[in-house]
Each structure stands twice: as C-alpha cells, then as structure tokens.
Amino acid sequence: MNGLVVLDGCADDCTMSVCVVSEAHAVMPPLEQFMEVCFEERRELFYRDVERGDLVIGRINSVRDFGLFVTLLCTAGGLERNIEDLEIKALCPLRCVPSTGNHDDPLSYYQIGDLLRAGVKGIDRYHEKLTLSLYSSSLPPHLDKVKLGVISKEDLPLHYSRGEKVTADSSQTYEKLLESSLGLSNPLNVDYLLGKLGISDTQTPSLMRGLQSKHFKEDDFATAIRKKQSVSWALKCVKVGVGHFKSRRYVEAMNEYNKALEIDTNNVEALVARGALYATKGSLMKAIEDFELALENCPTHRNAKKYLCQTLVERGGQLEEEEKLVTAEGLYKRAILLDNTFQGAAEALAKLQLRIQKSLELKEQEAAKEQEKTKTVETSAEKLRKILKEEKRMKKKRKRSTSSSTSSDTSSTSSDDDSSTSRKKSKKRKHKRRRSSHGSKKHKRRASSCSDKMADDDIEWFPAPANTSASYIDQKQSISKLISEGEQSWEKSRCEDGRGRLDDAIDRSLENLKHGAQSETSRPGRPNVNGEVRDQHRTQSISECARNRRDSSSSTQSEYSQKSDRYSKEFSSQGRDRSESERGGNEKMDRGERNSHDKDDGRKSSGGSLKKDIPSNLLDIFSQIAEFEKEKKLQK
Amino acid sequence: MSTQASTSGSVNEARGRRSAEDVEDSKKHFRVCRFIIDTGVKLGMRSVPMATACALYHRFFQSASLQVYEPYLVAMSAIYLAGKVEEQHLRTRDIINVCHRYFHPEREPLELDGKFWELRDSIVQCELLILRQLNFQVSFEHPHKYLLQYLLSVRSLLNRHAWSRTPIAETALAVLKDSYHGTVCVHHKPQHLALTSLYLALQTYGVQLPRGELEWWQVVCADITKAQIETIMSELLQLYDMEAKCT
Numbered sequence: 001m002n003g004l005v006v007l008d009g010c011a012d013d014c015t016m017s018v019c020v021v022s023e024a025h026a027v028m029p030p031l032e033q034f035m036e037v038c039f040e041e042r043r044e045l046f047y048r049d050v051e052r053g054d055l056v057i058g059r060i061n062s063v064r065d066f067g068l069f070v071t072l073l074c075t076a077g078g079l080e081r082n083i084e085d086l087e088i089k090a091l092c093p094l095r096c097v098p099s100t101g102n103h104d105d106p107l108s109y110y111q112i113g114d115l116l117r118a119g120v121k122g123i124d125r126y127h128e129k130l131t132l133s134l135y136s137s138s139l140p141p142h143l144d145k146v147k148l149g150v151i152s153k154e155d156l157p158l159h160y161s162r163g164e165k166v167t168a169d170s171s172q173t174y175e176k177l178l179e180s181s182l183g184l185s186n187p188l189n190v191d192y193l194l195g196k197l198g199i200s201d202t203q204t205p206s207l208m209r210g211l212q213s214k215h216f217k218e219d220d221f222a223t224a225i226r227k228k229q230s231v232s233w234a235l236k237c238v239k240v241g242v243g244h245f246k247s248r249r250y251v252e253a254m255n256e257y258n259k260a261l262e263i264d265t266n267n268v269e270a271l272v273a274r275g276a277l278y279a280t281k282g283s284l285m286k287a288i289e290d291f292e293l294a295l296e297n298c299p300t301h302r303n304a305k306k307y308l309c310q311t312l313v314e315r316g317g318q319l320e321e322e323e324k325l326v327t328a329e330g331l332y333k334r335a336i337l338l339d340n341t342f343q344g345a346a347e348a349l350a351k352l353q354l355r356i357q358k359s360l361e362l363k364e365q366e367a368a369k370e371q372e373k374t375k376t377v378e379t380s381a382e383k384l385r386k387i388l389k390e391e392k393r394m395k396k397k398r399k400r401s402t403s404s405s406t407s408s409d410t411s412s413t414s415s416d417d418d419s420s421t422s423r424k425k426s427k428k429r430k431h432k433r434r435r436s437s438h439g440s441k442k443h444k445r446r447a448s449s450c451s452d453k454m455a456d457d458d459i460e461w462f463p464a465p466a467n468t469s470a471s472y473i474d475q476k477q478s479i480s481k482l483i484s485e486g487e488q489s490w491e492k493s494r495c496e497d498g499r500g501r502l503d504d505a506i507d508r509s510l511e512n513l514k515h516g517a518q519s520e521t522s523r524p525g526r527p528n529v530n531g532e533v534r535d536q537h538r539t540q541s542i543s544e545c546a547r548n549r550r551d552s553s554s555s556t557q558s559e560y561s562q563k564s565d566r567y568s569k570e571f572s573s574q575g576r577d578r579s580e581s582e583r584g585g586n587e588k589m590d591r592g593e594r595n596s597h598d599k600d601d602g603r604k605s606s607g608g609s610l611k612k613d614i615p616s617n618l619l620d621i622f623s624q625i626a627e628f629e630k631e632k633k634l635q636k
Numbered sequence: 637m638s639t640q641a642s643t644s645g646s647v648n649e650a651r652g653r654r655s656a657e658d659v660e661d662s663k664k665h666f667r668v669c670r671f672i673i674d675t676g677v678k679l680g681m682r683s684v685p686m687a688t689a690c691a692l693y694h695r696f697f698q699s700a701s702l703q704v705y706e707p708y709l710v711a712m713s714a715i716y717l718a719g720k721v722e723e724q725h726l727r728t729r730d731i732i733n734v735c736h737r738y739f740h741p742e743r744e745p746l747e748l749d750g751k752f753w754e755l756r757d758s759i760v761q762c763e764l765l766i767l768r769q770l771n772f773q774v775s776f777e778h779p780h781k782y783l784l785q786y787l788l789s790v791r792s793l794l795n796r797h798a799w800s801r802t803p804i805a806e807t808a809l810a811v812l813k814d815s816y817h818g819t820v821c822v823h824h825k826p827q828h829l830a831l832t833s834l835y836l837a838l839q840t841y842g843v844q845l846p847r848g849e850l851e852w853w854q855v856v857c858a859d860i861t862k863a864q865i866e867t868i869m870s871e872l873l874q875l876y877d878m879e880a881k882c883t
Contacts, residue, residue, distance in 0.1 A: 193785070
C-alpha cells in the first residue's frame, strides 16, 4: 500500500512528475481551503484543536540565541489544516534543539528560510503560543520514525502541495482533484480506508433492526454449515468403505476412506476405519498413527482406544520377535495406560517381562560360565593384573613405614577382597615370579633388560590374535613384573608430589583393571579375549618404542603430573607408527584386534572399554619409566 | 358524466391497483434485498460485493417482472455473480447451504445429492440470464469509496475528540448499507448517495461543522443542491419505515 510509484496526474501541466507517494487513497488538501473558511475562524479552530505531539512544518524566520522562531506553513500529522496564511509563529527553544555532538553551537545548523519539521511540545491556547521541539520524544509512538529537523521542498506533505496547486488554479475543485487522483482508482482503497477509520468490513454496522449482529447465529454462517455438511458426507463415504472392508475389498475401502478424509480432514470415524484397515493389512505403524490422530481429535472415542490397544500389543509382539524387547515393553505399557481393562496387553506385558528376566538370567549364567572358563584358562591379562596387584601390595607393605598415603591401603584392601578367589588359583605361579624378582635391583635391571630383549624377540614372532598360548602368558608376566618394579624404583628415587599421585593413579588403575575384568567377564567369551590381547599388544609395542625412543620417556615423566592419559594415548599412537615402520605385521594384527574390539564396543556399552584404556596407558607409562630408569642406571 | 366518472374511477382504480402492486412489489424487493444482505453477512462478504449484488438485483428487476422470475433465485445468482465481479469469489455450495438454512432453519444441511446439483445448475443458469438481461454491464461504481474519502476530509475539520465521541463514520456506513434495500442505489449518482449518507449521519448527531464561503457538501459535490439531498434523505428514511411493514 505504501510507497507506490505514481505518475502524478497533473494533466494540466503535461509534465509527468514521477514521485514515490503513498497513495492507497486520494490525499486531498484540507477541506477548509475549499470551503474558504475565514481567517479568524481557522485560527481559532487551529488553536482549539492542535495537541501536543502533532507534527508541523514551518519556515525559520529568525535565529536567536535562545532558540528558533518558526512561521508555520502546514500541518504534517495529527491535524490537517490550512494554516499557511494564518502566520502562526512558534518558538523552538534551544533546549529542544538536539546537539550534534561536535561541540558546535547547535543553532548554527539552522538558517533563516529553512523548512523545519518539528513536533508540538507545548501549547498556550489562551495566549496563542506554541512551543516546538526537534526531539522525537515529543512525538507519540506511532510517529516515532518521522525525521525531525530541516527538510527540503520534496518532503512537504502531499496535501500541502496539492493545496498549493489549488490556490494557484481555482478551477481545481475538490471533485476534480479527487477524480484525477490515482488513489481513487485503487481497487483496494475501500479496504484501506475502512482500516484507517477502524471499521471492519465483514461486520459493517447497520441501522436496520433485523440486521443487528445479535440476530445472527453462529450456526447460520457458511463455514459452520459447510463443516457439518462435510462431516456427514465423509461419514457416508466411511460407511461405504466399511462395507467394502467387510467384503474384503480392501482397495475400494481404502479409496473410500481417503475420499472421506479429503472431504473432511481429521474426521474421526474415517481415521479409525482407516487405522483398522491398516492394522488388518499389517502396516501397524500407520495404523497406530491414525488411531493416535483420531484420539487427539476425540479422546473419548471407544473404538479408537480399543483398536489402538490391540494394535500396540500386536506391534509389541512383532518387536519381540525382532528382539527389540525394550521397545516392545514400552508399547505394552502404553497400551495398558490407554485401557487398563484390556487383558491382552497385561498378559503380553507379563509374558514379556518374564522373557526379559529370563534372557537376563541366561546372560548372567553364560557370563558366569565364561568367567569360570577364563579362570581356568587364566588369560594373560588376568594374570598380569593379579601380578600387578600383588606387587603393589608388597610394595605398599614395604613402604608403609615411609609413605603416608592411606587411600592406597583402602584401595589395595578392596582389591584384595575381590581377588581372593582368583588369587588362590594362581598363587603358585605368582610365588614363582616373586622369588625370581627378589634380589638386588641391579640384577633386576640386567635381568629385565635381558628379558625385555627376549620379549622383544618373542614379540617379533608373535603370529596371530586371540592366541593365549602359555609361553606368551609367561613372557607377558615377566614384562609386567619389570614394569611394576621399574615403577617402584622410580618412585623411590623421586621424592616429589608426583609420587603420591602416582600411587593413587596406580591404585585407580588397578581398580579399573579389576572392574574392567568384571565387566568383561559378564560378556560372552570371545570378544573378551580379543580385547585383552589388544591391550597386551599395545603395551608390547609401546614398550619396544620406549626402548627405542629414550628422549620421549623423560618428557613422559614431566608430563605425568599433567594429564597422563592424553599423552600416553598420543605416545601409543606414535608407538603404533613406529611398529608400522618396523613391524608391519604387528600393526596389522593390532588393527584387526582393534576393529573387532570396536565392533564389540558398538554392540555393548563402551564404559568398560574406557576403563580398560586407562590402565593400559598407565602401563605404557610405567614401561617408559622403567626404561628411563634403566638408562639412568646404565649411565651411572 | 357517469362514464367519465367511471373511466376516471377506473383509471384511479388502475392507478390504485398499480400503486398497490407497486407497494407489494417493493415490499417483496425489500424482503429479497434483506435476504441478500443477510446471506452476505453469513458468507463473510465485504461491503462492496454486497452492494454489487443488491445493485444487480435491482437493475434486473427494473426491466423484468416479478411474476416471471423467481426473485430469490435471482438474488442467489446475483450474489454469486457479484462475488465474481468484485473479486471475492464465493462457492455455490456455501451459497446454497446458507440459503437453504435461511428458508429451513430446522432442517439439516442439504445432502450433496442430485437435488443439490440441480439447485447449483439453476443458480448458474440464472447467472447467465442476469448477464443477458443487463447487457453484460455488471460493473458498478459504488458510493463507498467516495463516502470514505469524504469522511476523511470531514474528519480533518473536526476536533479529534469530538470525532472519537460520535460514531459518524459507522453511522454513515450503516445508512449506506441499508440504502441497498431500496432502489436508491440505481437512481442516484454514487457521489450524491455518499454525500447524503454523511449528511444524514452528521445531522443525526447534531455535529456543527465550520462555515466558510461554501458548505462542506457544496465543496465536496459541486452539482448537488440542498433539495436533492433532502429528497434522497427522505427516500432513505422511508426504507426504515418499510422495515416495520415488511418484517
């Protein structure tokens, strides 16, 4: 509506002035002008009717140091009067002239003869004095956007410029002007003007008694009748459709239902009937959707509820067969919520819950079996952990006099309780190891270096994943022993806060190992083995690298006080790279195991695997530390 | 003498009969126009399409006879045609529904069966008939836009508080809407009709407008005289009397 580009219809002039004008309706000069109301009356009326917040336009006729004097030219908003010849003078005081922020005199921006648009700030009707302001705060909110200040001739309101033309040319009557204005031929001007005057077009008033709005009933209106008609038409279609459905003509039935829904969307009966058809045909999800939509529109529809329950139970049955037991359970519960008298749902839910329980029990049994199996097989990781714990305990017992960390005791005792059973089985082997490890440290060092090299050679020949041969287990145990010993010696040599932290970290890692072992044993056997073997692999490869990259081991120690996990992971990746360059086969195996392990993780929760990661990383660090110590000793 | 008397008597009788017929006819027309406006409101028609429908109806019956054509059918077709002309398209289904309910308020909405389609056919046929009868001249210039422009101009003459106190605009528009019950719309120029509505509204509330060399209505419409305004006003007021008689 606003901003139409209009060819101003000045047929007299033969000039076509293209001006952007809001001419949704014809803008006319004030009637006063045409009526030739006399001077006094106009003046009087002006002072009677002008209000604060009206816009006026005037010409500056003097600039004083206390403000501007303006002779009003025309009104620009709020009031529409012909005031040019009334010579109304108004004052715009200095305080109402906005400063420009340049520390200039604000009045210097105004010249005599400038056109000024201002808002009326104050009126003294008795003394016929007007005060103007150039601040937009003086205007009402709907005139907020109007720019106040100096304007140019183009900005003069249309009714004023038209009025000027009228004074110039007396043959321009109101009628002629109206007819020639483009706004009149705007087809929507009636709507626009009605809006401007605040009258609704569909509920125009009437003075006739019978046409008063209170005589019109809501039911008589076209939309209401149409709705009723649609509903009954749709119902007819649904009836026909149900007939088809009963005679097993499913395609025709579906057509009828769809037709009914086109006529009347969300028709409850049609939705229920269509849902039933879907359920019979087997598209249970679509059926459930339809029933739910029907219940939304009419929550008390008996059939909808009944059918929905039945469909939910059926769908639950389907899901059960697909092993999606939890979703099935959810569906049964929903069905019961909807209609708790529905026997089928309650029975099905009970059955399902039993089944879930059974499956859980089954899993537990399997896991127990697996655990036993692993205990008998005595996987290397298990053994490693046991050994580490033993060592830790021993070390703690020795250090109890020197160190004062109590947390380690509690953790070791807890781990003690847990491992009581498994410990007994492998006591014999552990004792053997311990005996060999006792002795002078230097011996240990040499032995460790020799055994490391041995382990190194053995690792080179290590053929396949998931191999838990006895020789392999033995070697692993020795390496782990060395790692733990190395860590002990490192602790003794370094008297720092890191020591305490190291203790805690080790305890935590041992606990994690224990937890990890437990969660692992709860899973079925095979992936377990793979995972553990993977860990071992990583520790192996990393220990090799530790030997090769001696520089990095020192940095490991310094960074140990920081996040050890992150660094060790990075190092492990480096280690992996190293193994790539040196032992391609190894790396492939690593990858293979990792993939299988990842698959397992995808299937089960990854919590257990995370816990496994931490201890293996710590083990890596320990191995590096061991190496560093070895070098130090060697250097010495 | 007696023959003269008898002839004059018969002439008077004939005139009487004619005027009686006319009165009956105008009552009928009034009722049908009431039906049109009523239906228009229920269909959500805007003022101008409603005015076009009434104007079509009046024009049609200027040259046609009530005995030959069923007025209510013509009215329904006029509504349908007016919707098309003034770009507020109405569905025949809605028109039939509302009209059916107008005549049979107790019954259910019509089934969309054979009878319904027959009705629809008849509306469409009648539409064509109206078009032919009116020589396909179906676009009217209505007083509404003039009235609204005049309202704006007059508003500028008044104090804004006085304007908001007195519902001049609503009254003028109501008078204009009610004028369509009669044939005023086809007998007078739209500007005059608009002016008279506004004049009547201002007079009703006793609003004083400033005086100048010319009266405001003289400015707005150069060729109208006070007498003409008075005539139209009396015709408008007669319509209100008719309501009492007809309904």
